[in-house]
Every structure is written in structure tokens, then in C-alpha cells.
Amino acid sequence: MARYLVSQLLQALLVIVFVTLVVAIMLRFSGDPAVAQFQGASAPTTEQLRDIRKALGLDQPFLVQYGHFLGGIVTGNFGTSFRGSTPVRSLIAQAMPPTLLLAFCSLVISLAISLPLGMYAAVHQGRPADHLIRFVSLLGLSFPNFWLGIMLVLVFGVLLRWLPPSGYENAASLVLPSLTIGLILTSTTLRLLRASLLEVLQSQYVTVARSKGLSERTVLYKHALRNTAIPVITFIGLQFGGLIGGVVVVEQVFAWPGLGSLALQAIANRDYPVLQGTVTVLALFVVLVNLLVDLSYGLFDPRVRME
Amino acid sequence: MARMNALLVTAALATTSLSLAQGSTLTVAIAQDPQSWDPIDTFLVAWGSVAHNIFDGLIQRGPDLKLQPGLATKWTYVTPTTLRFTLRQGVKFHDGEPFNAAAVKFSFDRLLGPEGKKGPQQANYNSIKSVKVVNATTVDFLLSQPDPVLLTKLAGYGAMIVPPAYIKSKGDAYFDTHPVGTGPFSFVSYKNGESMRLTAFKGYWGGAPKVANVTYRFIEEPSTRVAELQAGRVDIAAGIPVAQVATIKGDSKLTLQAVPSPTVQSLRLNTSHGPTSDLRVRQALNYAVDRDAIIKSILQGYGSPIAAMQSSKSFGFDPSLKSYPYDPAKAKALLAEAGVKPGTSIGIDFIGTDAVFREVAQAVAGFFQAVGLKADLKPYETNTFYSDIIPKNKTSNAYQMGWGGWTFDFDNTAYLLYHSGQFWNANLKNKQLDALLDKQHTLASQPQRLTLLRQIATMTHDLATDIPLYNQQDLWGVNKRVQGFQAPSDSLLHLQTVSVK
Numbered sequence: 081m082a083r084y085l086v087s088q089l090l091q092a093l094l095v096i097v098f099v100t101l102v103v104a105i106m107l108r109f110s111g112d113p114a115v116a117q118f119q120g121a122s123a124p125t126t127e128q129l130r131d132i133r134k135a136l137g138l139d140q141p142f143l144v145q146y147g148h149f150l151g152g153i154v155t156g157n158f159g160t161s162f163r164g165s166t167p168v169r170s171l172i173a174q175a176m177p178p179t180l181l182l183a184f185c186s187l188v189i190s191l192a193i194s195l196p197l198g199m200y201a202a203v204h205q206g207r208p209a210d211h212l213i214r215f216v217s218l219l220g221l222s223f224p225n226f227w228l229g230i231m232l233v234l235v236f237g238v239l240l241r242w243l244p245p246s247g248y249e250n251a252a253s254l255v256l257p258s259l260t261i262g263l264i265l266t267s268t269t270l271r272l273l274r275a276s277l278l279e280v281l282q283s284q285y286v287t288v289a290r291s292k293g294l295s296e297r298t299v300l301y302k303h304a305l306r307n308t309a310i311p312v313i314t315f316i317g318l319q320f321g322g323l324i325g326g327v328v329v330v331e332q333v334f335a336w337p338g339l340g341s342l343a344l345q346a347i348a349n350r351d352y353p354v355l356q357g358t359v360t361v362l363a364l365f366v367v368l369v370n371l372l373v374d375l376s377y378g379l380f381d382p383r384v385r386m387e
Numbered sequence: 388m389a390r391m392n393a394l395l396v397t398a399a400l401a402t403t404s405l406s407l408a409q410g411s412t413l414t415v416a417i418a419q420d421p422q423s424w425d426p427i428d429t430f431l432v433a434w435g436s437v438a439h440n441i442f443d444g445l446i447q448r449g450p451d452l453k454l455q456p457g458l459a460t461k462w463t464y465v466t467p468t469t470l471r472f473t474l475r476q477g478v479k480f481h482d483g484e485p486f487n488a489a490a491v492k493f494s495f496d497r498l499l500g501p502e503g504k505k506g507p508q509q510a511n512y513n514s515i516k517s518v519k520v521v522n523a524t525t526v527d528f529l530l531s532q533p534d535p536v537l538l539t540k541l542a543g544y545g546a547m548i549v550p551p552a553y554i555k556s557k558g559d560a561y562f563d564t565h566p567v568g569t570g571p572f573s574f575v576s577y578k579n580g581e582s583m584r585l586t587a588f589k590g591y592w593g594g595a596p597k598v599a600n601v602t603y604r605f606i607e608e609p610s611t612r613v614a615e616l617q618a619g620r621v622d623i624a625a626g627i628p629v630a631q632v633a634t635i636k637g638d639s640k641l642t643l644q645a646v647p648s649p650t651v652q653s654l655r656l657n658t659s660h661g662p663t664s665d666l667r668v669r670q671a672l673n674y675a676v677d678r679d680a681i682i683k684s685i686l687q688g689y690g691s692p693i694a695a696m697q698s699s700k701s702f703g704f705d706p707s708l709k710s711y712p713y714d715p716a717k718a719k720a721l722l723a724e725a726g727v728k729p730g731t732s733i734g735i736d737f738i739g740t741d742a743v744f745r746e747v748a749q750a751v752a753g754f755f756q757a758v759g760l761k762a763d764l765k766p767y768e769t770n771t772f773y774s775d776i777i778p779k780n781k782t783s784n785a786y787q788m789g790w791g792g793w794t795f796d797f798d799n800t801a802y803l804l805y806h807s808g809q810f811w812n813a814n815l816k817n818k819q820l821d822a823l824l825d826k827q828h829t830l831a832s833q834p835q836r837l838t839l840l841r842q843i844a845t846m847t848h849d850l851a852t853d854i855p856l857y858n859q860q861d862l863w864g865v866n867k868r869v870q871g872f873q874a875p876s877d878s879l880l881h882l883q884t885v886s887v888k
Contacts, residue, residue: 112774118430118507125803126810128510135505164423165560171579230610238617245614246606248581335606337581344607345420345580350770 088374092367097150099363100356104146113138113162113350136162149356158357163349168357171342176361178248179331179338182257183323187316189262190269198273203300205278213270220267225326229260229333246335257334261326265319272315276308309380317373320366411599413869413887415880416612416621420580420605424566425559426547427498428506432791432878435544436625437583437603439879441481442547442568445472445491446538450873450881452700452795454538458486458548458569462538467831470528470537471521478592480550481573488520493551495528502559508545512537533831539702539794543877571596571883580605597871597886616641616864622887623869625878627862629687629743635864644874647700648861649792651693652744653853654735654751654785655804659814662727663784669851671721672733672785673711675758676751680713682857685746690857695844696790696800698858700876702833703797703840708848710855718758729759734783736776739766744787747856751785780813785854793877797840798827805847815852 114132118124124132133139137148152159158168201213236256237245244253280286281304289299328340335341339358346354419433426434426442439447447457459472478486495518503509514534519527530537540546548569554562566574571593572585583603587596604621606612609628615621617638627635627643635643656663656672663669678692694710697703733755737748745766752762765783767776776782788811792800803809806824807816820843827839847853863874868888875881 110768111770111772113770115774116770124507124810125510128507129810131504131509132507161422163421164425164428165563166422166579174579230614233611233614238614241618244620245618246608246611247604247615247620333608333611335581335604335608335611337578341580341607345422348769349422 088371092364092371095367096360096363100149100153100360101146103356103359104142104149104352107350107352107355108142111350113352116348116350117163145352149353153360158360159353161354162351168353171354172339172357172361175337175339175342175358178336179327179340181254182261182327182331182336182338183320185254185258186261186265186323189258190265191316193262194266194270194273198270199277199300199305201270202274202277202281210274214274217267217270220263221271223264225260225264226329226333228263229257229330232256232260233333246333248335248337253334257330257336260330260333261323264326265323268319269312269315273308273312276311277304280304280307306380310377313373313376313380317369320369411887412602413598413600413623413882413885414602414604414621415882416604416606416615416624418605418607418609418612418626422579423563424574424577425506425563426545426549427503427508428563430507430544432793433605435877435879437880438547438566438568439570440572440585440601440882441566441570441574442549443570444541444543444546444548445474446542448542448877448879450875452876454542457542458491464831465527467533468530470530472526472528474524474526475592476524478569479590480553480569481567481588482550482553484550484552486548486569487523488526489523490548490551491526492518492520493554494548495546497549497554498545506545511540511545532829535827535830535833535836536794536796536798539796543793543879571881572601575600591883593883596883598882601882613864616866619866622866623872623880624864625861627864629685629689629862631864632687632689632862640867642865642867644863644865644872645689645860646863646874646876647691647698648859649698649700649795649877650789651696651698651792651855651858652747652787652789653693653696653855655782655788655853656851657780657782657784657786657814658850658852659780661784662725662731662733665725665727666851667721667725668727670711671718671725671727671758672755673851673854674714674718674721675760676754676854676856677713678710678856681747681750685743685750686857686859689860689862693855693858694848695797695855696788696804696847696853697792697797697844701792701795701797701800703801703837703844705841705844708841708844710848711851715754715758722758722760727760730761732761732763733785734763734765736765736767736772736783736786738769738772738787738789740769741787741789744789748787751854778810778813782814788853795877797844798836801840801843801847802828805843805852817846817850820846 113136114129115124117132137145156169160167161171197213201210204210233245233256236243243255247253286299286304289303327338328344331338331340332344339362343355343358346358417433417436419431421429421431421434423429424438426438443458445457445459446454449455458475458478460475462470462472465471474488480486495515497503498509498512499515514530514532514537516529516531519529521527550567553567564577571588571591573588575584575586577583582605585601587599589595606615609626609631612624613627613631613634616624632643635641656669658664682688682690682692692710694708735748735752737744748764752764755762790800802824803811805812805815805820807821823839823843827836830836861874861878865872870886870888872885
């Protein structure tokens with residue numbers, strides 16, 4: 081177990097170094113951050129650009145810049161934003177809670193809908209309810225989250241005025257963005273759960289369990305569900321990475337001050353320290369969630385051992 | 388996290404009351420968070436929209452865009468290179484510090500010194516050699532050369548007066564996120580990417596503001612800004628897209644205000660290579676485009692045609708200069724004369740995320756095709772376009788250039804766009820233009836400058852260096868409960884006279 085954890089952590093470290101290196105290289109091929117500081121009212125002169133480059137440390141060789149960044153990470157210091165004097169660390173600390181909260185609530189919403197409906201559809205396979213559930217989930221899959229978000233804003237925020245259309249003020253402002261992400265996640269989770277449950281329900285050990293005279297309820301909850309847990313959890317774990325990606329778009333629609341908005345802002349401003357810091361933290365998240373997913377296998381299937 | 392938990396508990400009770408704007412609070416939604424509140428660190432319109440309520444300059448612009456007294460009550464040129472300001476008396480900063488000649492000197496020493504070097508503003512003021520305190524209410528600006536646009540710059544960005552004692556004790560980094568000035572509103576709180584809260588400064592020299600609080604919200608997505616406006620949670624929203632005009636007009640609680648902005652849009656033509664290096668081709672392309680049709684259909688009328696890279700509000704504007712008329716037959720004849728074969732491809736570069744200009748580029752492509760050319764549209768990402776494609780002369784035959792003439796003086800625009808060797812001008816070299824540009828740059832006489840600037844505009848028109856398209860209008864959505872708000876042409880909001888019902 082300890083060896084497994086160490087190897088996983090080493091892998092995680094490699095992933096982060098690789099991801100940040102790729103980001104750092106790509107950033108340097110995508111225009112001059114000194115110019116990005118001017119977007120708006122006026123244009124810089126050559127002299128102004130030279131001063132800014134120097135002030136931002138962009139006159140140093142790439143490896144020196146990247147080395148500074150890596151060294152900073154180790155000591156927990158991500159540097160200072162190109163725009164303004166705020167340390168990147170505090171920008172990330174400010175943006176993390178909103179994103180985590182949003183991701184968590186979206187996950188809860190999607191599980192709360194997809195688990196019962198997916199099970200119901202599988203148990204009632206081929207009946208009208210199954211068709212209806214599958215149709216609706218296909219519909220859900222076909223909506224881009226951007227569009228769904230704007231529709232939810234228009235209906236519940238503008239037309240009915242039940243909920244705030246955007247912002248990060250109170251629990252009510254959490255509802256629409258988490259519904260947007262949650263509903264998109266729901267469709268895929270539901271279909272996956274239904275399919276794997278169906279497969280399990282047709283397997284031999286379920287037939288055996290049934291023939292032993294166990295109630296349908298016991299068969300479903302004690303035998304079948306447990307065996308569908310692993311693909312579903314794996315899927316949710318993998319989705320988490322995608323979830324963060326979806327969060328970027330949804331945060332934009334809902335003016336949600338999280339990591340996604342921070343990253344987008346940093347890209348527009350070519351704010352290297354902020355973007356590299358945000359990417360590092362996001363990569364850490366994905367690695368951590370996948371680790372947790374791996375560890376959770378053992379809970380559901382005693383045959384799985386971490387070596 | 389703690390904050391959100393507390394909110395979760397109270398939310399169920401408070402949803403309805405929180406969703407309504409508070410009585411004496413004015414809420415303004417703008418697209419961008421400037422992220423830095425120090426006047427010398429920024430060059431963003433978004434900064435001006437917010438921070439002109441916190442800071443004052445020596446000079447300011449009135450709603451008519453005319454220069455008027457700010458922290459200085461009057462100014463005179465003692466010599467062509469000595470500018471004397473008489474300062475307003477009895478003014479205090481939000482932290483109680485007195486405003487005086489020492490504060491002016493401190494502000495400019497800071498702007499022109501090492502701290503200013505880290506920001507984009509310093510080079511705008513490098514004609515100032517030093518600032519000399521004459522007495523507590525008089526300062527002299529000693530210039531290295533006459534600078535005809537200095538006064539107009541002092542009313543804009545960068546040259547705001549900042550509190551010496553506060554900055555010395557708290558440091559520049561703290562000041563950056565906790566600004567203190569002499570303006571009508573004082574700083575309360577700022578959350579990155581989210582909001583800025585201000586409160587009325589009772590001791591404001593221009594009279595106390597009419598609203599108790601102002602909240603700025605940074606909402607990048609335009610449809611979300613409009614939704615918040617419709618939901619009554621935002622009172623004033625900047626940057627309404629043309630596509631949403633009908634929504635605002637159809638809402639009985641809202642009004643739409645349209646004002647000409649300093650921003651003009653054109654397609655610059657690459658004079659250094661390809662068919663557009665031929666004057667006849669550049670003229671042909673100008674005749675080929677129906678500007679009025681673009682303004683009418685794509686901008687829904689919220690724009691006006693321009694004949695040069697400046698709006699009618701700009702110093703140097705020449706009402707007698709008219710853009711090339713729409714004349715496809717003449718365009719075809721000129722192209723034939725220049726030996727351009729039908730079906731020749733003309734590249735049009737533009738910023739892909741600019742939804743309006745994307746349509747404009749498509750329309751222009753249509754006009755080009757109508758005179759027998761083939762148009763090749765190339766969208767770019769903003770920063771790549773501005774920092775790589777344009778300055779390194781990697782542009783196609785035609786490329787988008789949106790230009791915000793914030794000084795309302797053609798000098799800034801013309802010099803950077805047409806002088807050879809400038810960052811923004813990688814392809815045009817014309818000695819005659821260079822000479823004219825250099826001459827007006829340091830000329831003290833404004834009537835002479837006006838003549839020269841008009842001459843420059845006429846030359847660029849005749850050389851067809853661009854296809855000047857239109858001066859766009861800024862659209863603002865305003866809740867009818869807001870009283871006394873006039874949308875500004877320069878995006879600098881002045882909220883001390885605004886009240887809410």
C-alpha cells in the first residue's frame with residue numbers, strides 16, 4: 081500500500097512538471113504578454129514595451145523563468161500576477177472555494193438524479209419509463225453547457241426571478257451553475273449506470289442469486305449495484321477532469337469567481353504566473369481525484385489490492 | 388469556504404431580499420476587472436470606468452468632453468516648456484491627508500521614477516522633466532520639449548493624484564488593491580474577478596454624491612450582464628451587444644443609451660507587398676465597400692462612417708474629408724488598370740472573438756467578391772494578433788485595426804499608426820508623412836497643429852492606407868430607476884450626480 085502511494089505520488093509529480101512545462105512553452109509561443117497589458121485604451125510604444133518586459137522578468141532566458149517558477153512551487157510561492165501586485169497564491173486561494181463548491185454540488189446533483197433514474201431504467205428495461213428516461217438523457221447530452229446555462233438564467237433568473245442570474249453571493253446563486261454542470265453530467269452517468277447494471281443483471285451470479293430465492297431488492301442492492309460501482313466511480317473520477325473544463329465555461333456564464341474564470345482572465349492577459357499557478361492546482365486536483373478513485377476500488381471489490 | 392457555509396444557512400430565508408438591489412446602492416456591471424487600481428499600473432478602459440470615481444487628476448473632462456478644472460483650478464504656460472498649475476484649496480484624500488503641491492510632486496515623481504517604470508503609463512508623460520513646488524498651492528511642470536497633448540493626457544489615465552503618506556506607510560503593493568484618492572467615492576472592498584465596492588465620500592470637494600454606495604460587478608459574458616439588468620439586480624450595464632438591443636428596448640423597466648465612442652474600426656491595407664502595395668488596388672478596395680450598408684445592417688445604425696482613423700470628437704477631425712463612395716464599377720476599372728486578375732485572393736485578418744467584426748469581415752468579403760476578387764478570411768486570437776501578426780508584418784492584404792483614441796487627439800493615433808518604424812506600423816514607409824507627423828508632435832500652436840493633422844488625414848486618405856469603416860457607438864443599458872445618468876463617450880463614469888429612485 082505504501083509503495084503504491086509513493087509510486088502514485090511520484091507519477092503525480094511527473095504529471096505536474098510535464099503539464100506546467102507544456103503550458104509554459106505554449107504560452108511563450110502565443111504572443112507577447114507585454115502587449116497584453118495594454119489592451120484597451122491605447123497602444124504601447126517600443127520603449128514602453130521594453131520597460132514592461134524588463135519589469136515582468138521576460139527579458140530572462142526561458143529556462144531561468146521556468147526554473148524560478150518550479151522553485152517557487154516547491155516553497156509554495158507562485159509569484160506575483162503580471163497585472164497588479166497580488167500574489168498568485170492568494171488569487172488561487174480566493175478562487176478555489178467557489179470552484180470546489182460548484183464541482184461538489186454539481187456532482188451531488190448529478191448523482192441524486194442519475195442513480196435512481198438509471199437503476200429504475202435498468203430494472204424496467206424496455207418499458208415506456210425506460211424509453212422516456214433514455215430519451216430525456218439523450219436530450220440532456222445534446223445541450224452544450226454554455227447554452228443550457230444561458231437558458232436556465234433566462235427562465236429562472238429573468239422570467240421567473242426565483243434565483244439570481246449570476247454572481248457568488250449566497251446559496252441561491254449556487255443553484256443555477258451547479259444545475260447546469262450537474263444536468264450535463266447526469267445524462268452520461270445515467271446511461272453508463274443503466275448499461276452496466278443491465279450487464280450485471282444478466283450475468284450468471286445474479287441468476288444464481290435469483291434462483292436461490294433472494295428477493296429482487298436484495299439481488300439489486302446487495303449483488304448487482306456493488307458490481308456496477310467500479311465503472312461508475314471510475315467514470316466519475318475521469319469526469320472530474322472534464323468537470324473542471326466544463327466549470328471554466330460555466331463560471332464564465334455565471335460570473336462565478338473561481339479557478340476557471342481566473343484561468344480565462346490569465347490567458348487573455350498572458351499572465352504567466354497566474355496561469356501556471358492555476359494549471360498546477362487544477363492538475364493536482366485531477367491527480368488527487370484519480371488517486372482517490374483507485375483507492376476506493378478496494379472498498380467495493382475486495383479482490384482489488386493496491387500493489 | 389466559511390463564508391459560503393454561513394451563506395448556505397441564511398440563504399433559504401434571504402433569497403428574495405438579496406435578489407433585489409438595495410435602495411441607496413447603485414450597481415454597475417462592466418465586462419472587465421482591471422485587477423490593479425494603481426493609476427500608473429494600468430491602461431484599461433475598465434480602470435477608468437471605476438477609478439475615475441476614486442481618483443482625480445489636475446484636469447478632468449466634462450460630459451461634453453471639454454477639459455475643465457479638476458484638482459487644479461487653472462493652468463497657464465509661463466513659457467512653452469513651463470506649465471503652471473494653481474491648485475484647489477481645502478481638498479482632502481479619503482484617509483484625511485491634505486491635498487497640496489507636495490502631493491502633486493509626489494504623484495509625478497512616482498509616475499516618472501522607478502515605480503512608474505514597472506507600468507505602462509510612464510512613457511506617456513516623458514515630456515515632463517520635473518515637477519517643482521512653487522508654494523503649497525502652485526506647481527510648475529518643467530518640460531523637456533513642448534507637448535501639445537499633455538493637458539489632454541492629464542485628464543485621462545496615469546496622472547491621477549495619489550496620497551503620499553498613505554503610500555509611504557502602506558507600500559505600493561497594498562495601495563494597488565486598496566486605493567485612496569480625492570474622488571467622490573472611497574474604497575470599501577475589492578474581490579478579484581467579482582466586485583468592487585465603494586461608498587460616498589462626504590468630504591468630496593465637488594459636493595457629496597447622491598447615492599450612498601456603488602457596487603461594480605465584473606461580468607464578462609454580455610448576455611449575463613443583460614440578464615442581470617433585466618432581473619433588476621444591476622442598474623447600469625456597459626457594453627450591450629447590438630444583438631441584445633431589442634431585448635433592452637422591449638423591457639419597460641430599461642432604457643438604452645447610445646453614445647459615440649472614441650473607437651474607430653478599419654481594415655488596414657498592407658502596403659509592403661502583394662496586390663495592396665499598388666495604390667490603385669487600395670483605392671479600388673475602398674470603392675468596393677459599402678460602409679453605409681455595414682453600419683445599417685450589422686451595427687443596426689449604431690455607428691457612423693469615417694474617412695480617416697478618427698471620430699468626429701477627435702482634435703484633427705476634418706468634416707470636409709469624405710470617405711470613398713461605394714462605386715463597384717470604378718473599383719473593377721481600377722483593378723483592371725492595375726492588372727489584377729479576376730479571382731485574385733485578398734486576405735482579411737481579424738480577431739476571431741470579436742463577434743461584430745466577424746460579421747463585418749464577412750460583409751467586406753462579399754463586397755470584394757462582387758468586384759471579382761476572392762476573399763480569404765483569417766481569424767486570430769487577440770493577443771497573438773496584436774503582438775505577433777501586426778508588428779512583425781505577418782498580416783494579409785487587409786487586417787482589422789480597432790483603435791481607441793483616448794486622448795481625443797489625432798496625434799496619438801496617427802503617430803503610432805503611420806510613422807515609419809512604429810510598433811503598430813510594420814509596413815508603411817513614407818518620408819513626407821513622417822515629416823508631417825514629427826512636425827506636429829512638438830508644435831505648441833494648436834491652430835497650426837490642426838492644419839497639419841488634417842493634412843495627415845487627407846494624405847492617408849489619398850494614399851488609401853486603410854479602408855476606414857466606422858466609428859462605433861457604445862451601448863449602455865440603464866434601469867429607469869436611475870436618475871441623472873448620461874452615458875459617457877469616453878467610458879469614464881462619473882457617478883456623483885447619479886441617484887436612484
